Each structure stands twice: as structure tokens, then as C-alpha cells.
Amino acid sequence: EPEVTQTPSHQVTQMGQEVILRCVPISNHLYFYWYRQILGQKVEFLVSFYNNEISEKSEIFDDQFSVERPDGSNFTLKIRSTKLEDSAMYFCASTGFYQRPYEQYFGPGTRLTVT
Amino acid sequence: KNEVEQSPQNLTAQEGEFITINCSYSVGISALHWLQQHPGGGIVSLFMLSSGKKKHGRLIATINIQEKHSSLHITASHPRDSAVYICAVGDSTFGTDKLIFGTGTRLQVFP
Numbered sequence: 001e002p003e004v005t006q007t008p009s010h011q012v013t014q015m016g017q018e019v020i021l022r023c024v025p026i027s028n029h030l031y032f033y034w035y036r037q038i039l040g041q042k043v044e045f046l047v048s049f050y051n052n053e054i055s056e057k058s059e060i061f062d063d064q065f066s067v068e069r070p071d072g073s074n075f076t077l078k079i080r081s082t083k084l085e086d087s088a089m090y091f092c093a094s095t096g097f098y099q100r101p102y103e104q105y106f107g108p109g110t111r112l113t114v115t
Numbered sequence: 116k117n118e119v120e121q122s123p124q125n126l127t128a129q130e131g132e133f134i135t136i137n138c139s140y141s142v143g144i145s146a147l148h149w150l151q152q153h154p155g156g157g158i159v160s161l162f163m164l165s166s167g168k169k170k171h172g173r174l175i176a177t178i179n180i181q182e183k184h185s186s187l188h189i190t191a192s193h194p195r196d197s198a199v200y201i202c203a204v205g206d207s208t209f210g211t212d213k214l215i216f217g218t219g220t221r222l223q224v225f226p
Contacts, residue, residue, distance in 0.1 A: 031211065031212070033211075033213060033214075035214070035216075037156075041218075042201075042216045042217065042218045042219065043158070043201070043203075043214075043216040044216070045213045045214065045215065048209075048211040048213050050211070055209060055210065055211045056209040056211045056213060089156050091158060093214075095212070102145075102205070102212045103148075103160060103163045104148070104160065104212075104214060105160065106150075106157070106158040106159070106160070108155075108156070108157045109156050109157060109158075111156065
């Protein structure tokens with residue numbers, strides 16, 4: 001069964017460093033999302049992406065964040081200068097475009113630890 | 116103000132018990148999702164529903180659109196059902212159907 005994959009599974013970085021989290025969505029999906037979950041808190045929406053552009057972003061998704069689909073398969077989340085409060089689990093999700101409402105398929109997550 | 120409220124936050128049960136988790140929401144939705152999150156952190160979709168009732172094995176999900184309320188039931192609970200169960204609603208305001216999540220219900224089933 002097709003699945004969303006994410007790499008790395010765990011990333012440790014120092015404050016101020018840039019990180020890139022990678023996702024490979026399901027191949028025929030068209031909408032892509034990033035969510036994050038700070039330890040002990042609920043999952044929060046960061047950004048959605050469709051047709052090679054951001055379709056919606058949350059207040060969390062400030063200028064330090066960017067997303068890109070550099071080729072036909074990868075979907076990346078970049079944090080330019082990480083802060084301690086960026087430590088969280090980051091989930092990528094994708095969905096098809098067949099019939100509303102759209103079921104979202106989640107990747108296993110990348111745990112980001114900023115020290 | 117929380118847009119998605121779940122109750123209870125924590126739930127313990129003996130194996131075999133019938134479990135109910137409730138979810139209320141205050142926004143217009145495209146669909147309601149029930150998700151399962153295991154200790155490793157991965158999220159698995161259990162149900163997506165916009166009306167009525169769905170059943171999958173021992174899991175049943177219902178939704179009442181007028182009352183903006185949904186329930187997830189687990190019949191004959193088993194220790195392997197122990198996980199966090201999350202209610203999320205699809206928000207189609209900007210056409211993206213992004214999910215707005217509840218805080219989750221941590222379920223522990225003891226043998």
C-alpha cells in the first residue's frame with residue numbers, strides 16, 4: 001500500500017542552524033501539508049501546498065519557515081534559523097484530489113530536537 | 116477558545132470493556148477525522164466521516180452534524196488498543212481541508 005515517508009526520523013541541531021525536513025508524499029497526491037506537535041501538546045497545522053505554491057499557512061509559519069517541492073517527488077520544510085521552541089515532531093501529510101472531503105495520509109514524523 | 120474539544124483526556128479500561136470517546140467542535144467542517152497515535156508518535160487515520168456512522172472491526176464512529184458532536188466507540192477493548200485517539204476536523208475555508216486537531220484522549224487498556 002502506498003505510504004508517505006519522511007526523513008530523517010530524528011534530527012538534532014544547534015540553535016541558529018538551518019534544517020531541512022524531507023517528505024515523499026504518495027505519488028499521485030496533489031495536496032501536501034506540514035503539521036507539528038510539540039511534546040505534550042496537540043498537533044498544529046503549519047502549511048498546505050498545492051500546485052507548487054502555498055495555499056494556506058498558519059501564524060506559526062513565519063519567515064523562518066519555507067516549503068518547496070524541488071522535484072516531482074520530494075516535499076521539504078526548511079527552518080532557516082532554528083530556535084529552542086522549534087523542537088517538536090513534524091508530520092507531513094498528503095491527500096488526493098478525487099472527491100471531497102479529502103482523507104489525509106500521514107508520514108511517520110521527524111522528531112526535531114534543537115539544543 | 117478550542118475549536119475541537121475531546122473528552123475524556125485520559126481513560127483507563129479493563130480488557131473487554133466498551134469504550135466511548137467524545138468530540139465536540141465549534142467550527143464548520145468538511146469532515147471529521149478520528150486518528151490514532153501510538154507511543155512512537157506516528158499518526159494513523161481510523162475514520163473520516165461527514166454524516167452518520169462508520170464501522171471498522173471493533174471500532175465505530177458516529178457524527179451528529181446538527182449537534183456538532185462525534186463519538187468513537189471501541190467494543191471489546193484489548194490492550195493493543197492502548198494509544199492516543201485524536202479527533203480532528205477538516206477546515207475547507209481556504210479550500211485546503213487542513214485539519215484542526217483536538218488534544219487527544221489517552222487510552223490505556225489493562226489485561
